[in-house]
Amino acid sequence: MEQEITQKIRQLAKEKNAIILAHNYQPPEIQEIADLNGDSLELSIKASQTDADIILFCGVRFMAETASILSPDKTILLPRLDAGCPMADMITPEDLRAWTKKNPSMPVVTYVNSTAAVKALTTICCTSANVVKVVNSLEAKEILMAPDRNLANYAASKTDKIIHAWNGYCPFHNALTPEQVLRQKQAHPEALFMAHPECRTEVLELADIITSTSGMIRIAKESESISFIVGTEIGLLYPLKKENPDKTFYPASTAMECADMKKITLADVADSLENLTGEVKVPEEIRVPALQSVQRMIAL
């Protein structure tokens, strides 16, 4: 059955000149069907470079919106339109407008995990992979950063900028506690602890490596260490194990599972490709200003 649906998807993708992109947190069968897997930055860059007519995004809404911002002439499909990012919804355009009005001299760095309407009010976007580079690219000493307070605190610790953080967070990364990490470290003292910068400062202080999801895949390959404690959403364990069959990966907490990242099924992908359901199109009045902040990031 899975083989049949997989064949159907590949056939439809070929017929319709579609490319399938999947985030590193997606379920294994979705990662397997994709043409390209990656972190948010890699997927944004791929979405800006492909010459496919259709980009089918297996991820959450902000990722498909970013593809629409970058490729207005392509059809962007998100097989489940209800796959969102709770953190992205923690700041509205009205919130950001009011905040910048109070701080008119400060540029705004917005995490790519945000709505297109928020990106439209932003100086430059960033991802977990390039946040330090983005912050350092700005001349201003003081910066506003939204929506992730943990990412903002991490960036502040790596630069000499004064960063004012919006009070948003990823519910799953933010819930990881130092106690949970210390328990895993005690059980596996030889393991390297890799943490995503969406984790709380007290957790990041315990980390051997702080990086994006694809950064973790690269480190796991290159490192001499043979075991790792993984401080991010548990979907990443699949590509980590696949690419490093001789190494061992322990989740920092098995509760780090993002329900939105698990919504898309193979049947949803087939339906979306066959009937062009789940189209995401950012309206021009939002897309044009949002494009500037995304392009500025990609150009760095």
Ligand code: 13P
């Ligand atoms: P990455 O950009 O590191 O893949 O992270 C995306 C995300 O949603 C993290 O929760």
Ligand code: SF4
């Ligand atoms: Fe958003 Fe967190 Fe889910 Fe990533 S893991 S999509 S930041 S809620």
